[in-house]
């Protein structure tokens with residue numbers, strides 16, 4: 335798998351092999367994008383997982399329909415043009431075989447095909463439409479078949495050691511009141527970001543903090559890497575004991591944001607709570623014109639440092655992901671959606687390889703799973719955010735803009751893939767990012 339940075343997004347490829355970019359844990363047959371991510375299993379004080387996805391008897395989960403006919407028609411915020419809605423049959427999105435009916439050719443003028451009014455089914459505060467401006471003959475696209483979730487959910491075997499009791503006074507600001515950002519001295523929650531809050535009162539990331547995060551991604555120094563003894567990203571763990579152990583190539587340790595939370599005394603409206611408030615910008619999932627599949631854009635212009643969304647998925651163990659990948663490889667699935675949650679690195683304790691966690695958004699996920707890759711100059715960065723847990727075993731993978739973004743511009747992040755990495759057991763996808771920094775330039779045949 336390719337590992338996406340400190341907060342990792344793992345996308346499996348069709349061969350189901352693990353591709354390690356510049357840092358990561360991977361197992362056998364996964365593809366992960368990005369550098370590193372961390373996941374936690376969220377547990378109630380009794381120790382039971384708070385969010386648990388019960389597997390069906392054959393351990394495979396069925397995805398319910400994306401849209402419900404009871405919903406009000408959604409507005410395409412800000413587009414201001416006519417649009418066409420298509421009839422759904424049996425309360426489901428039309429299958430890809432009937433997709434030919436859903437083409438821009440079928441409508442007159444500037445009408446706008448809307449495949450789904452709100453793919454989040456009301457899970458998000460904003461509606462997220464799914465649109466396709468292109469003829470399906472030119473850009474045939476399978477309709478996504480996922481259950482939209484807005485919170486990470488724990489698969490049965492994933493263990494997240496998370497409880498209120500683990501939050502000591504040092505890990506929250508119980509004596510604060512109101513808005514921590516307006517107090518004279520930053521509270522303890524700012525310690526993670528060097529004693530200064532990461533956010534401005536306007537709710538965006540401070541420029542200096544953002545620049546540091548970008549620089550760490552672009553030009554990581556040696557001191558930013560952690561090297562593990564038996565690296566699951568370069569070793570097939572199922573072969574442990576049988577094969578020679580390959581050396582870890584290093585895992586990028588990242589800057590974290592620590593947000594105030596329920597055990598803090600401040601208000602729910604405190605300015606140090608941004609990611610936990612959820613998506614605020616009017617996002618659309620749209621058909622890309624370059625053949626990258628679906629992508630994500632905002633209908634309005636965005637300021638630098640704006641929170642976009644989290645990468646949400648099922649929290650699964652590395653072992654579970656390995657098993658799933660084997661099945662997906664057999665089915666030759668085109669796009670895959672796992673992100674490595676690098677629970678190990680920088681954590682309080684050393685985890686067993688089997689306990690390492692990933693976010694798999696293949697069947698359960700949010701809009702973050704539709705964000706495409708761009709080499710070098712993407713307009714988003716993924717930053718790990720601590721909310722409920724004091725260690726870095728579990729954290730949220732949050733996307734922020736690294737510059738001002740125009741309305742309807744595609745939102746992208748750099749998965750951290752090294753396309754020419756001959757040591758990777760799998761071939762990555764052919765990159766169509768169009769960036770002048772594209773690391774896959776030589777290999778593209780358009």
Ligand SMILES: C[S@@+](CC[C@H](N)C(=O)[O-])C[C@H]1O[C@@H](n2cnc3c(N)ncnc32)[C@H](O)[C@@H]1O
Nearest residue numbers: 626627628669670703704705706707765766767
């Ligand atoms: C996390 S998904 C992104 C959403 C995906 N486009 C879809 O339609 O669901 C990652 C997959 O999107 C495609 N993709 C993402 N970025 C790409 C790029 N720059 N060039 C070509 N394909 C890309 C690849 O198939 C990759 O496996």
